[in-house]
Amino acid sequence: MSDTLVNITNPEAELPGNIQLDPARSGYGEDGESPTTRRAFLVGAGCATAAYAAALAYPVYRYLASPIETAMNATAVKEVTLKDAQKLPMGSVMMFKFGPSPAMLIHHLDGKWVAFTAVCTHLGCTVQYEAGPDRIHCACHGGVYNSQTGANVSGPPPKPLLAYKVAVNDADVQISRA
Ligand code: FES
Numbered sequence: 125m126s127d128t129l130v131n132i133t134n135p136e137a138e139l140p141g142n143i144q145l146d147p148a149r150s151g152y153g154e155d156g157e158s159p160t161t162r163r164a165f166l167v168g169a170g171c172a173t174a175a176y177a178a179a180l181a182y183p184v185y186r187y188l189a190s191p192i193e194t195a196m197n198a199t200a201v202k203e204v205t206l207k208d209a210q211k212l213p214m215g216s217v218m219m220f221k222f223g224p225s226p227a228m229l230i231h232h233l234d235g236k237w238v239a240f241t242a243v244c245t246h247l248g249c250t251v252q253y254e255a256g257p258d259r260i261h262c263a264c265h266g267g268v269y270n271s272q273t274g275a276n277v278s279g280p281p282p283k284p285l286l287a288y289k290v291a292v293n294d295a296d297v298q299i300s301r302a
Contacts, residue, residue: 150195199223202301209297217253222288222299226250228260229290229297230271237292239286239299240274260285 201223203243212218212231219228219242226242229236231254240260249264253271260269267279274285 137237157238206297206299207295210294212293212297215255217255220299227251227288227299229299232258232272236272237290238272238274239288240269241288242285244281245276245283245285246279246281250282 135284201250204220204222206218206220206229209218209229212229214231214235215233217228219226221227222241227239228242228251229237229239231237242250242252244262244264244267246265246267248261249262251260251262251267251269253259254261258271259277260271260274261267262269262279262281266279267281269275269281269285270277274287276282276284287302288299289302291300
């Protein structure tokens, strides 16, 4: 072994002969740690912490923002056109989306057309038209609505269903806010 070799992996180690390590020139601090390594570690730890915080914060942001976004989308839509819906047989229903919300178009046996939101006014479940008893029913807690007017007639729903205006044309049915 030559006396010119320097132990750079362990500056504390005893060196052969009278060779001295100069910490300033060896790349190691007084504590024996490489400043480059420490800096890289701190930058990496900072990036990892920021990424972790973002990963935690994003779902919270989505949770808080989604009702606001849904409400904004719901109010942004003023009208929908249902192609060929004028062919809907009497006594039947067509489900569709009015913006982000489910809705229903009912063609009654007496020829009357009505459309309502299909979102229950109790806790927001999707309601269904039942042709047999001619009612709109919410299976979640047994809420019942009048299928002609959307009025809440029994069960827990506190308000009527939101009604839309219906215009039946030759090639489509237009549904718009009442
Ligand atoms: S959510 Fe419809 S009755 Fe409760």
